[in-house]
Amino acid sequence: MFSKKHEMIRKLAREFAENEIAPLAAQIDGTGEYPEELRRKIIDCGFHAIVIPREYGGCGGDTVAATIVTEEFTRVDASASTQLMPNSLSGGALMMFGNEAQKQKYLRGMAEGKMIGAFAITEPGAGSDTAAITTTAEKDGDYYILNGRKCFITNGPCCDFVTVFAKTDVNARGVKGISAFIVESAWEGFSTGAVENKMGMHGSPTCDLIFENVRVPKENLLGGEGQGFKICMATLDSGRITVATQGLGIAQGALDEAVKYVKERVQFGKPIAKLQNTQFEIADMATRVECGRQLVYNAARLKDAGQPYSKNAAMAKYYCGDLCNNIAYRSLQLHGGYGYMKDYPIERMFRDARLVAIYEGTSEIQRVVIANHILGK
Amino acid sequence: MDLSQYRNVWVFAEQRQGVITPVVKELLGEGRKLAGEIGTDVCAVLLGKDIGYLAKELIRFGADKVYVADHPLLENYTTDAYTKVITDAIHEYKPEIVLYGATHIGRDLAPRIAARVNTGLTADCTKLDIDPEDKKIMQTRPAFGGNLMATIVCPEHRPQMSTVRPGVMQKLEPDDSRQGQVVDVDVELSEADIRTKVLEIVKSAKEIVSLTDADVIVSGGRGLGSPEGFAVIKKLADVMGGVVGASRAAVDAGWIDHSHQVGQTGTTVKPKIYVACGISGAIQHLAGMQSSDIIIAINKNPRAPIFEVADYGLVGDLYEIVPMMAEAFANEKNI
Numbered sequence: 001m002f003s004k005k006h007e008m009i010r011k012l013a014r015e016f017a018e019n020e021i022a023p024l025a026a027q028i029d030g031t032g033e034y035p036e037e038l039r040r041k042i043i044d045c046g047f048h049a050i051v052i053p054r055e056y057g058g059c060g061g062d063t064v065a066a067t068i069v070t071e072e073f074t075r076v077d078a079s080a081s082t083q084l085m086p087n088s089l090s091g092g093a094l095m096m097f098g099n100e101a102q103k104q105k106y107l108r109g110m111a112e113g114k115m116i117g118a119f120a121i122t123e124p125g126a127g128s129d130t131a132a133i134t135t136t137a138e139k140d141g142d143y144y145i146l147n148g149r150k151c152f153i154t155n156g157p158c159c160d161f162v163t164v165f166a167k168t169d170v171n172a173r174g175v176k177g178i179s180a181f182i183v184e185s186a187w188e189g190f191s192t193g194a195v196e197n198k199m200g201m202h203g204s205p206t207c208d209l210i211f212e213n214v215r216v217p218k219e220n221l222l223g224g225e226g227q228g229f230k231i232c233m234a235t236l237d238s239g240r241i242t243v244a245t246q247g248l249g250i251a252q253g254a255l256d257e258a259v260k261y262v263k264e265r266v267q268f269g270k271p272i273a274k275l276q277n278t279q280f281e282i283a284d285m286a287t288r289v290e291c292g293r294q295l296v297y298n299a300a301r302l303k304d305a306g307q308p309y310s311k312n313a314a315m316a317k318y319y320c321g322d323l324c325n326n327i328a329y330r331s332l333q334l335h336g337g338y339g340y341m342k343d344y345p346i347e348r349m350f351r352d353a354r355l356v357a358i359y360e361g362t363s364e365i366q367r368v369v370i371a372n373h374i375l376g377k
Numbered sequence: 378m379d380l381s382q383y384r385n386v387w388v389f390a391e392q393r394q395g396v397i398t399p400v401v402k403e404l405l406g407e408g409r410k411l412a413g414e415i416g417t418d419v420c421a422v423l424l425g426k427d428i429g430y431l432a433k434e435l436i437r438f439g440a441d442k443v444y445v446a447d448h449p450l451l452e453n454y455t456t457d458a459y460t461k462v463i464t465d466a467i468h469e470y471k472p473e474i475v476l477y478g479a480t481h482i483g484r485d486l487a488p489r490i491a492a493r494v495n496t497g498l499t500a501d502c503t504k505l506d507i508d509p510e511d512k513k514i515m516q517t518r519p520a521f522g523g524n525l526m527a528t529i530v531c532p533e534h535r536p537q538m539s540t541v542r543p544g545v546m547q548k549l550e551p552d553d554s555r556q557g558q559v560v561d562v563d564v565e566l567s568e569a570d571i572r573t574k575v576l577e578i579v580k581s582a583k584e585i586v587s588l589t590d591a592d593v594i595v596s597g598g599r600g601l602g603s604p605e606g607f608a609v610i611k612k613l614a615d616v617m618g619g620v621v622g623a624s625r626a627a628v629d630a631g632w633i634d635h636s637h638q639v640g641q642t643g644t645t646v647k648p649k650i651y652v653a654c655g656i657s658g659a660i661q662h663l664a665g666m667q668s669s670d671i672i673i674a675i676n677k678n679p680r681a682p683i684f685e686v687a688d689y690g691l692v693g694d695l696y697e698i699v700p701m702m703a704e705a706f707a708n709e710k711n712i
Contacts, residue, residue, distance in 0.1 A: 123659075124659030124660065124661055125659055125660055125682060134680065134682070147678075149599075149626070149657065149659075170680070191630075193626065193629045193630075194628075194629035208626070208629070210599065210626070
C-alpha cells in the first residue's frame with residue numbers, strides 16, 4: 001500500500017523514534033522539558049519540515065510522508081508530535097495563505113530550525129465556538145493594534161511568532177470580520193501567561209498569550225482582511241489529519257506495550273497471552289487500530305490527490321480520538337496493577353491519549369462537521 | 378401572664394474592655410423609634426467592672442435610663458454571669474422588649490436568657506416594626522441564606538426579644554443635652570455561679586486573606602499592568618472594609634499570591650460587594666463571583682464581558698477611578 005519511498009521514511013522515522021525519543025520519553029513526561037539536543041536532532045533529520053516545499057528549506061514531501069513520521073513518533077511519545085508542528089498548524093496556514101515574503105521569513109525560519117511557530121485561535125470564552133472570539137485588531141495607518149487574550153496555545157511559552165486570529169470588524173456578525181495575523185513574540189505588548197499544568201502531553205508546553213496594544217505591521221496580515229475564518233478552518237482540516245495520526249500512533253504504541261507485557265507476565269503457570277480473554281482482547285484491539293490506520297491514511301491520500309478530504313479528516317480524527325483512549329484503557333487493564341504505576345509507559349500513554357478527543361476540535365465538533373457533510377447545513 | 382405589667386424597650390449595652398460596641402448605638406436609635414410608637418422609654422443595660430462612666434455615653438446616644446450592674450465578676454463576658462444578672466433584672470423590672478446586637482456575645486447570651494425567662498427570641502433581625510393595632514413588635518429576619526424574609530411575632534410571652542444584625546439600624550446623633558436616669562442594679566453573684574473561666578483574651582490583627590468570609594472584595598486583574606497596581610486596589614479594599622482578590626491572569630503574572638485568586642480554579646465567593654478592576658470577565662472568573670450581591674466593574678474596554686454581569690459599570694482607566702472611589706468612601710466614613 002505504501003510506496004518504496006514511504007516505506008523508507010517509515011523505517012527511518014521508526015529507528016529514530018525508538019533509538020532517540022523512546023529512551024527520553026519518561027524523563028520528558030516527568031520534567032516537562034524538551035531536551036534541546038533531541039529537538040536539534042529532529043530538525044537536523046528534517047522530520048519537522050517534511051511537507052514544507054524545498055524552496056523554503058523543507059523536504060518537499062507529501063501528507064502521507066508527514067503522517068508516517070507523526071505515527072512513528074507518537075507511537076513512542078505523543079508529545080514528540082509538538083516538534084512536528086511546522087508540518088501542520090504553524091506551517092499549514094503559511095503554506096496555504098502566506099505571500100512570498102511571509103513564507104521566506106517565517107516558513108523558512110521554521111524549516112531551518114531558527115524559529116518556533118504557534119497557532120492561536122482559542123480564547124477563554126471561545127473554544128468550540130470560534131466565532132465568539134473577542135480579540136480585536138484595529139487599523140491604525142500602516143499598522144493593526146491587537147488587543148486580547150488567547151489560551152491553551154501549544155508552543156506558546158517558546159514561540160518566536162504566532163498566527164493569531166482577531167476581529168478586524170467588531171460589528172460583523174458571526175464568523176465574518178475575523179482576520180489572521182503573524183505576530184512576533186519579541187514585539188512590544190506581547191506576553192505569555194503561566195505554563196499550564198496539564199494531565200498529560202507534558203513534553204508539549206502550553207500557555208496563554210496576551211496581546212496589549214501590539215502594533216502589527218500590515219504586511220503581517222495573513223491572507224486578506226476578513227479571511228480569518230476561512231484560513232482557520234482550512235488549517236484545522238489539515239491539522240485534523242495530524243491529530244488523528246497522533247491518536248493512531250498512541251493506540252499502536254499502547255497495543256505494542258500490551259503485546260509485550262502479556263507475553264512476559266505469568267499467572268496460573270503460563271503467560272497471560274495464553275488466556276483466551278487476552279487473545280480476544282489483543283485481536284479486537286489490533287483490528288480497531290487497523291481501522292483507524294485506514295481512515296487516517298485515506299484522508300492523507302485524498303489530500304495529496306487534491307481531492308476534498310474535510311469529511312474524511314473529521315472522521316479519522318473522531319474515530320482515532322476515541323480509539324487511542326479505548327486501546328490505552330484496555331492495554332492498561334491487561335497490565336493489571338503494574339499498569340497503574342509510572343514505571344510502565346502505558347500510564348503515560350493513557351494520560352496523553354485523553355487530549356486527542358478534545359483539541360483541534362472536540363469529538364462533538366467532528367461529528368457536527370461529519371453530519372453537515374452528509375445532511376447538509 | 379399579665380402582659381400589661383411589662384413596659385419599656387431594653388437594649389443590651391455590650392461593652393468590651395470599657396468600649397461600647399458600635400451596634401449598641403444603632404440599637405439605641407432603633408429602640409427610640411420603637412419606644413416612640415408604643416409610648417415607653419428606652420433603657421440600656423450595662424454590665425461590667427468599673428464601667429459606670431459609660432452610662433453617660435449611652436444617654437447621649439438615646440437612652441432614657443441606664444441600668445448599671447457593676448461587679449468584679451462581670452469584668453469579662455461569661456455566659457453564666459451575664460445570663461444570671463440580666464435574667465434577675467428582667468424579673469425585677471419587667472421590660473416589654475429586649476434587643477441585643479447579633480455579635481458573638483449577643484448571639485451567645487440572648488438564647489440563654491430567653492430559655493430562662495421562657496420567652497421568644499428572633500435571631501439576626503434586619504427590620505423591626507411595631508404593629509399599629511396591638512403594639513406588638515414585628516421582627517423580620519432573613520432565613521435560608523437570605524432567600525426568604527420571615528416576619529415573626531411573639532404574642533403571648535414577655536419580654537419580646539431579638540438579636541439585631543449590626544450595621545442595619547440607624548444610630549442617632551449624639552446629644553450632650555439629653556438627660557437620663559442611672560439605676561444601680563443589685564448584683565447577686567458568686568464565683569460558684571460561673572462555670573467558665575477566662576484565661577486569656579487574644580486580639581489578632583487580621584492579615585490572613587479570607588475571601589469566603591469577606592463582605593467586600595476588591596479584585597485586580599491583568600488590567601493593573603504591574604504588581605504595584607495592587608497597592609491602589611488595597612487602598613480601596615481598606616476603606617471599604619474588604620479584602621483584595623485577583624484574577625488568574627494577575628496571579629499567573631506573579632503579581633499576587635494564589636490565595637487571592639477568585640474563579641473556577643481559585644476561590645468561589647459571594648460577597649455583598651464585588652469590585653472588579655481591570656478584569657475582562659472570562660467565564661472562568663465569572664463562575665467564581667457572579668452570584669455576588671452587587672458587582673461593580675471598572676474596565677477600559679466597553680465590550681469586556683464583565684459588564685454583562687455588572688450591576689454598575691465604569692468604562693475608564695482604573696488608575697483614575699479607583700483612587701477617586703477610595704477617597705469618596707473615606708469621606709463617607711467621616712460623616
